[in-house]
Amino acid sequence: MKITDFRVCTVGTGTGVPRVKRRSPATLVKINRHLLLFDTGPGTLRALEEAGRSFRDIDYIFYTHFHPDHLSDLVPFLFVAHSPDYGRKKPVEIWGARGLAKIYHKYVEIFGHWVELSPSELSIKEIDSRQINNFEVPFGKLITYPMYHTSRSVGYRIEIDDVPYLAITGDTEYGENVLKLARNVKILVAECSFPDPKEPRGHLTPSRVGRIAREANCKHLVLTHMYPECDKVNLFEQVRKEFDGRITVGRDLMWIVF
Ligand SMILES: [Zn+2]
């Protein structure tokens, strides 16, 4: 596949903690004409407008896991998608670990047909989050890995013509699967929840994420998912101790073009 346009937007680089400067988790990826959205934290639909895109343009939503700070704008998405005047005109595929269809059906149970899309408008793809999976998709190859956060946490890797382009960790801690996920990618979008010397369970810190980027031989590391403590230190310097490649401390609505 000839790539004419490949770009990533760190729409929201924060967490579930409300901040002026850091929106809740969402990452947008554009590969040629395909628009992919990873996670929909609270406020993502509005943040997409700020990024110059719309919920109407999204072709795929991928969930890294089902914590509310990553999931919760799914309800407003379904609601507005359904609107006859303001809604969507094309189908959407929503991917996530097993249990995603159940979550959707629960929403329909709670909010009624207002959030229900027809099978021609919505397809739900469930991933077995306990194993590595390979999918052939219209924008290349999508490989998923179990991450170390919840039992249903998924990391996503995109390869095009066997070239590893992008990996998105979602929430995770250090481990073998993260190294496989990130192996040789051009861009690793990785969570970096807390600064060093904290040693959190289920999350990464600058030294850990730097170690991953080094060991996995990534070209460009982009940090996201920062709790407020992260903005009190120099994350770049902390990562630099471990990783010699390109480092970007993510900011909201930042576009990275390949
Ligand atoms: Zn989480």
Ligand SMILES: [Zn+2]
């Ligand atoms: Zn999170």
